[in-house]
Amino acid sequence: MSITEYFNLLWTDYTLRTITLGTAVLGAICGMLGSFAVLRKQSLLGDAISHAALPGIALAFLITGAKDSGILMLGALISGLIGTFWIRGITSKTHLKSDTALGLILSVFFGFGMLLLTFIQKQPNANQAGLDKYLFGQAATLVESDVQIMIIVTGISLFVMLLFWKEFKILLFDADYTKTLGFNTKFIDVLITFLIVLAIVLGLQTVGVVLMSALLLAPAAAARQWTNNLGTMVVLAALLGAFSGVFGTAISASQNNLSTGPVIVLVAGVFVLFSFIFSPKRGLLFREIRFHQNRTDLKLMKTLQFMYGIAQEHENISHPHAIRILNNFQGFTKSSLKKLENEGWIIIHGQQWAITKKGFKQAQEMYNQKTIND
Amino acid sequence: MSNPQIEIQITAVIVAMACAIPGVFLVLRKMALISDAISHAILPGIVIGFFLTQDLNSPQLILLAACTGVITVVLVEFIQKTGLVKEDTAIGLVFPVLFSIGVILISKNANDIHLDVDAVLLGELAFAPFDRFMFEGSDLGPKSLWVMGIILLVTISLLVLFFKELKVSTFDAGLSSALGISPIIMHYGLMSVSSITVVGAFDAVGAILVVALMIAPAASAYLLTENLKKMIGLSLVFGAVSAISGYWMANFLDASISGSIATTLGVIFLIVYLFAPKKGLISVLYRQKQQKIEVSLITFLLHLNRHDEESERHINHLREHINWQEVQARTILNLAKKNNLIEIKNGVVSLTEKGSVFTEKSLEYIINNRDEKIEPMKEDFFLFRG
Numbered sequence: 056m057s058i059t060e061y062f063n064l065l066w067t068d069y070t071l072r073t074i075t076l077g078t079a080v081l082g083a084i085c086g087m088l089g090s091f092a093v094l095r096k097q098s099l100l101g102d103a104i105s106h107a108a109l110p111g112i113a114l115a116f117l118i119t120g121a122k123d124s125g126i127l128m129l130g131a132l133i134s135g136l137i138g139t140f141w142i143r144g145i146t147s148k149t150h151l152k153s154d155t156a157l158g159l160i161l162s163v164f165f166g167f168g169m170l171l172l173t174f175i176q177k178q179p180n181a182n183q184a185g186l187d188k189y190l191f192g193q194a195a196t197l198v199e200s201d202v203q204i205m206i207i208v209t210g211i212s213l214f215v216m217l218l219f220w221k222e223f224k225i226l227l228f229d230a231d232y233t234k235t236l237g238f239n240t241k242f243i244d245v246l247i248t249f250l251i252v253l254a255i256v257l258g259l260q261t262v263g264v265v266l267m268s269a270l271l272l273a274p275a276a277a278a279r280q281w282t283n284n285l286g287t288m289v290v291l292a293a294l295l296g297a298f299s300g301v302f303g304t305a306i307s308a309s310q311n312n313l314s315t316g317p318v319i320v321l322v323a324g325v326f327v328l329f330s331f332i333f334s335p336k337r338g339l340l341f342r343e344i345r346f347h348q349n350r351t352d353l354k355l356m357k358t359l360q361f362m363y364g365i366a367q368e369h370e371n372i373s374h375p376h377a378i379r380i381l382n383n384f385q386g387f388t389k390s391s392l393k394k395l396e397n398e399g400w401i402i403i404h405g406q407q408w409a410i411t412k413k414g415f416k417q418a419q420e421m422y423n424q425k426t427i428n429d
Numbered sequence: 430m431s432n433p434q435i436e437i438q439i440t441a442v443i444v445a446m447a448c449a450i451p452g453v454f455l456v457l458r459k460m461a462l463i464s465d466a467i468s469h470a471i472l473p474g475i476v477i478g479f480f481l482t483q484d485l486n487s488p489q490l491i492l493l494a495a496c497t498g499v500i501t502v503v504l505v506e507f508i509q510k511t512g513l514v515k516e517d518t519a520i521g522l523v524f525p526v527l528f529s530i531g532v533i534l535i536s537k538n539a540n541d542i543h544l545d546v547d548a549v550l551l552g553e554l555a556f557a558p559f560d561r562f563m564f565e566g567s568d569l570g571p572k573s574l575w576v577m578g579i580i581l582l583v584t585i586s587l588l589v590l591f592f593k594e595l596k597v598s599t600f601d602a603g604l605s606s607a608l609g610i611s612p613i614i615m616h617y618g619l620m621s622v623s624s625i626t627v628v629g630a631f632d633a634v635g636a637i638l639v640v641a642l643m644i645a646p647a648a649s650a651y652l653l654t655e656n657l658k659k660m661i662g663l664s665l666v667f668g669a670v671s672a673i674s675g676y677w678m679a680n681f682l683d684a685s686i687s688g689s690i691a692t693t694l695g696v697i698f699l700i701v702y703l704f705a706p707k708k709g710l711i712s713v714l715y716r717q718k719q720q721k722i723e724v725s726l727i728t729f730l731l732h733l734n735r736h737d738e739e740s741e742r743h744i745n746h747l748r749e750h751i752n753w754q755e756v757q758a759r760t761i762l763n764l765a766k767k768n769n770l771i772e773i774k775n776g777v778v779s780l781t782e783k784g785s786v787f788t789e790k791s792l793e794y795i796i797n798n799r800d801e802k803i804e805p806m807k808e809d810f811f812l813f814r815g
Binding site for chain 1: 464518526533537551641643651679685708713
């Protein structure tokens with residue numbers, strides 16, 4: 056199946072529609088809540104939580120014996136929350152730093168999860184096949200009830216986010232001020248973290264525990280480059296997330312042997328790369344161009360200033376001079392002289408140049424100009 | 430115990446010890462998550478190296494993959510320097526992308542290579558004895574044992590040679606550059622050693638559990654000691670103990686060895702986290718409670734010292750004045766009384782001579798806020814507690 060076929064089938068095929076809707080909703084909620092994670096410097100918390108959810112999935116299966124994704128998600132949620140609070144306990148009660156706490160919880164919980172998974176695989180229970188999909192995700196396993204859960208959870212978190220928008224925003228940018236205003240910062244903090252955990256757990260089936268954090272971060276990091284407004288960023292991140300979800304699923308469905316998780320992550324990664332380079336205000340390309348422009352402008356001005364110094368010593372300022380005498384000054388090239396001529400600051404006659412009145416004035420006021428413009 | 434069993438355990442212990450040494454420095458330098466990033470990001474390097482060499486234990490593959498690890502670090506630092514995203518986001522973006530490339534490379538070429546995704550995540554220690562190192566027809570033991578053994582030896586000798594330099598640059602980068610030890614060289618040296626160790630251990634324990642082997646022993650040791658040498662020693666011990674007990678647990682459960690080693694490490698950390706004598710959760714909570722009582726006691730004594738009039742010092746009035754719960758008020762009152770700091774006559778509380786001396790001392794400390802004033806007082810507090 057090629058990608059165009061996929062999109063043609065989208066409107067007729069029930070399974071494809073379910074899967075696509077599911078990944079789109081998932082990308083949207085991840086982008087939305089990921090914005091908060093990125094801005095709160097909790098990017099890697101997502102990574103730790105998603106890994107920490109694995110033993111919960113395995114234990115839920117061991118206890119109930121059911122493969123119902125709702126129950127497995129509940130297990131993931133509980134174990135993700137335990138991991139989160141343990142991380143908080145480590146950083147607040149001991150002198151270990153957050154990076155150690157995150158790495159420790161991440162790897163130990165994941166190891167425990169893998170122990171349980173391999174233990175389950177050896178059990179004489181035919182029902183166990185398919186828990187593997189939680190490692191890298193398989194969008195094809197989404198059924199309508201999963202998508203319903205996703206939509207409901209997304210709706211609830213959207214509602215909560217709008218309800219507490221002011222509180223979330225102020226906590227994000229000035230936690231101390233929020234406290235002095237009398238908000239219950241601990242409650243708001245736990246609420247945001249809970250929503251983030253919820254989003255992660257939701258995505259485990261589709262993207263998998265290993266790469267889930269990237270789906271949380273990447274859309275938000277890309278959206279951050281285009282705007283300085285929180286509202287715009289959240290909306291943009293949700294859109295980018297949804298697009299990555301849909302495109303990623305489309306590509307992975309059109310090929311054999313491709314887990315959805317890595318493909319979605321790569322698509323989101325392309326968005327990030329594009330934003331890093333081409334964003335007009337912060338992007339690397341435009342930053343480099345601006346930098347270059349400033350430098351040539353500066354060079355031009357330096358050349359003009361040097362010419363001004365020579366012209367000053369003559370009564371007639373427009374007295375022509377040989378270009379040769381500029382040679383011991385490093386800042387000029389043929390093109391920069393041409394530019395100066397285009398600006399009307401100098402006149403070039405063969406191997407001679409002369410400064411014009413306009414150029415003289417420009418050079419005279421160069422330093423004042425700065426202060427005037429400011 | 431059969432021969433392969435012994436070989437597996439020796440390999441596990443060596444892997445754990447080789448990971449523990451760089452882990453200590455990563456934890457101390459607050460770069461623990463770099464190990465996570467490296468362990469994921471080397472995957473494309475390993476896959477490409479495997480295409481070229483067809484042998485997971487070949488030195489070329491290890492060097493190639495280790496280069497990928499160092500490149501990851503450089504890439505993360507580059508993104509951090511652009512200032513487009515915060516530094517943790519930079520880590521969180523780079524490694525999933527590289528890891529995804531690796532996973533896709535594997536699944537697209539699943540027929541050509543003997544690497545599967547499970548092996549990437551978990552490694553397979555149980556298979557270690559099957560890949561033998563043959564030299565001129567004689568069997569010299571498992572290949573991975575040799576690889577990790579050499580890595581461990583190199584790590585230990587680098588540690589011994591550059592111990593002083595590592596120590597200085599870890600704890601005081603400024604001082605170390607003033608002394609002529611470049612922190613940058615130490616940084617990239619450590620990164621290279623970590624990458625090589627991760628690649629070597631990858632085969633045995635997989636991408637994510639290598640992180641557990643690096644961080645967990647160091648984190649547990651850091652809660653027990655503040656001496657660098659002791660910390661390294663303890664991490665080595667924790668690593669080795671968990672490797673062996675993890676192996677037997679896996680044997681018993683018939684489950685993944687590396688998962689079980691990571692679980693043991695987690696259990697060790699949990700025990701240390703709860704019961705460490707000074708830094709553990711229980712002793713921290715206990716200390717915080719003690720401090721709360723001490724502060725309350727001083728507040729109470731200061732209040733008594735401040736007010737001469739009897740109505741202010743009446744026992745019923747006190748509680749509403751300092752706004753304490755009944756239980757807390759009673760505890761403090763009893764504590765003060767037991768130490769002869771106060772006396773109660775007709776429901777009026779007043780300071781004894783000992784009490785006023787002590788109050789003056791604490792007042793002096795509060796006003797000056799100098800550490801030397803509190804030193805003699807600390808002994809007094811210990812007396813109260815007893």
